[in-house]
Amino acid sequence: MTIDYLVADPSGNTTILVLTPVAKAQHSSLAAQLLALPGIEAEQVGYVSREAGKPLRVDMMGGEFCGNASRSAAAWALACDGGEQGVYDVSCSGCDAVLPAKVARKGEGTYEAFIEMPYPEDVSGILIAVDDFPARFFRVDLPGITHFVHFVPSLEGLDKEKYWTILQDYVDGEDLPAYGLVLCDTKKGEMIPAVYVRDTDTLYWENSCGSGSAAVAAALACTTHKNVACYMKQPGGTLAIAAKVSEKGDLQQIFIGGPVTLGEVETVTIS
Structure with a gap:
C-alpha cells in the first residue's frame, strides 16, 4: 500500500496526517506502522479526507477526538487552497458536532489555527x-x-x-x-x-x-x-x-x- 502523508506540528503535538483514503478497519494497524517509521517522532495519526461541499473529515487512529489534529487539517486545507486565511468546518471522529476552525498563514509552512471545541457532556x-x-x-x-x-x-x-x-x-x-x-x-x-x-x-x-x-x-x-x-x-x-x-x-x-x-x-x- 502506498500512502501519502505529511507531518504536522500543532504546538508540539506532532501528528501524522494521512492523505490517502484508508479503510477504517486498517487505521489502527497502519498507524502503528507509520509511528514506527525511522526519523518520524510523532505522537498520533489522523486520516484526513476532503469532499466538495462537506466539512473536512479527520478520523483519528483509535477513533478518538483530537483538537490539535483538527486544527492541523484546517491548516492543510488552507495550504491546498493557497489562501492567506480562511474558516473551515471540521468533523472529527469521536465528536458528532461540526467545529469551525479559523486559520491564517504566517509564513512558509507555518500557520495559526483556532478551533471551537465540542461542548463537554x-x-x-x-x-x-x-x-x-x-x-x-x-x-x-x-x-x-x-x-x-x-x-x-x-x-x-x-x-x-x-x-x-x-x-x-x-x-x-x-x-x-x-x-x-x-x-x-x-x-x-x-x-x-x-x-x-x-x-x-x-x-x-x-x-x-x-x-x-x-x-x-x-x-x-x-x-x-x-x-x-x-x-x-x-x-x-x-x-x-x-x-x-x-x-x-x-x-x-x-x-x-x-x-x-x-x-x-x-x-x-x-x-
Whole structure:
C-alpha cells in the first residue's frame, strides 16, 4: 500500500496526517506502522479526507477526538487552497458536532489555527486518593475523550507517573475509548498532559494536547463562573485557551488555538 502523508506540528503535538483514503478497519494497524517509521517522532495519526461541499473529515487512529489534529487539517486545507486565511468546518471522529476552525498563514509552512471545541457532556469535581489523602480532580467528559484535570501548586519535582498509575486504578472497569490526565499549575500557566487510547493501546505524555487544554478551560470556567482566556505552556509548545460563560456563569463555548507547522507531503510504501 502506498500512502501519502505529511507531518504536522500543532504546538508540539506532532501528528501524522494521512492523505490517502484508508479503510477504517486498517487505521489502527497502519498507524502503528507509520509511528514506527525511522526519523518520524510523532505522537498520533489522523486520516484526513476532503469532499466538495462537506466539512473536512479527520478520523483519528483509535477513533478518538483530537483538537490539535483538527486544527492541523484546517491548516492543510488552507495550504491546498493557497489562501492567506480562511474558516473551515471540521468533523472529527469521536465528536458528532461540526467545529469551525479559523486559520491564517504566517509564513512558509507555518500557520495559526483556532478551533471551537465540542461542548463537554459533563464537568464534575471528584475526589481521588493520592498518598492516602483525598485530592480534588475535575472530570471533563468531552465527546470521544474524558480528561481528568488536577490543579497543583507546582509541577517541579512532581511524580507524573505516580499520578498516572493512580488514575489508571481509578478508571479501571470503565469503558472509556480514550482518557487523559492533565496536571496543571495555573499560577505559571503550565500543564503536563497524558492521553491513553484504548483501541491502539497507546499512552503518550504529549508535548501538547488540544482536548486536554479545552478540559482545563472548562474546569476553570466551571469553578470560577467567569470567562477564561490565557496561554497554557506545555512541554512542546504553548496553546491559547478560552472559555465563555453566560451571565449566570454557565459554560457556553470553548476555544483553543496556536501555531501549526506543516511538513512536505511524503510518500511511503507499507507492506
